[in-house]
Amino acid sequence: MTTQNPPATRTHGDDSYNIWLRHTVMCSSCRAGFPCVTAERLGRAWRQARR
Structure with missing residues (x-):
């Protein structure tokens, strides 16, 4: 009998x-190192979801 690993669970934070x-990776401003309001917003959403 083989054992099966349970499927990996993903969270909203992931x-x-x-x-x-x-x-x-896709934003030209982010890749160039310039401030990006979208990246800031997404970063805040990620930090909030980790809690």
Whole structure:
């Protein structure tokens, strides 16, 4: 009999982090190191979701 691992559970914090990370990779302002209001908003949402 083989054992199966339970599926990994994802939290809202994980989803928020992935959205923020994808934005920073795709946003030209973020990649250039300039302030980005969208990245700030997504970062706040991620920190709030971790709580």
